Amino acid sequence: MKDIDALEQSRARVIEAISQNMTLYGVTPSIGRLYCLLFFSDRPLTLDEMKDELGMSKASMSLAVRNLLDLNMVEKAWVKGVRKDLYVVKDDPYQRFFDLFITKWQPAIHTNTKAIEKTINELEELLADSDTSSEVRKNAQVDIKNLQNWLEYYDWLSRLINSFQTKEILQFFPIEKRMNTDE
Template sequence: MEVDPKEQLDLAKERVIDTIAHNMNLYGITDSVGRLFGLLFFSNSPMTLDEMKDELGMSKTSMSTSVRNLMDLKMVDKVWKKGVRKDLYQAEEDWYQTFIDLFTIKWRPAISMNVSSIEKSMKELKILVKREDIDADIREEAQQLIEKLYSCLAYYRWLSKLVDSFESHEIFEFIPRYDEKQ
């Protein structure tokens, strides 16, 4: 029995959309927001909130929130089309840039927060190590912790440089983009 070509086309798109939605959890993005990105990615033209709502069966409020989340992550852009009064949205089609934006948006604040916490703790521990009026074991443990925190700082400085290499696209000098059409 031959499969209907339209059905086969829809099945192929749906399979990829499901996988995108599932894997968005890696970036702290819900399945429904991932499905929306997949829908917009496979859409041949920008879509309105109403069109997205009808396609995915979500409320307009939920759809609006999801689109806003994707825009904050630079995965979706609002576009203008002559003669259309409603807002239109389309997915960023450059997956390399989408990953870069996602990665840097998520990692910059995490790096900053961790470095700040480590530096504050190191300052307190250094004061503790200098105190003569506390147990030598506590001073020794504080000194060992300082050494561990230096390693952590080195890691976050490396991670910051990695994020920089993504933002500057220098990463592509070491790991070039692929063109799968070859």
């Protein structure tokens, strides 16, 4: 019995840490506990089993599972003879990070780039207008320069995201730890 308690205690430590850090994925600690329940399970679980284990309502459990599916952290499983939906952890932490980074940053880059490009065009129209005062002209020129720096940043960020999508990033940061040959 002592060994079971030690196992449960070690798992509880991980569950607590991971569930508290699930905010990085934009979800609540209870969704993190659900993820860990599936992670430590030796078999696929149904919504009812997860609900009973965590003491959540079926509606809350369904929403939590949907969040984890959207984050690509769990997936449906199939077991012969079982009619209910089953779920398992999709445990590829590297892909999970790539998916999270991509889904969080791509829309922001698109929105910000469009706003900046529109603003630069408007500022250039101000500069082309002979009635624009010298003070406004000076500020518009500074703004255009600063906004062009932002566009360069978003271009770089887009290329970084592309390297995640194509897995090119793994050429520079391979999953396998490289041995230090300088020692």
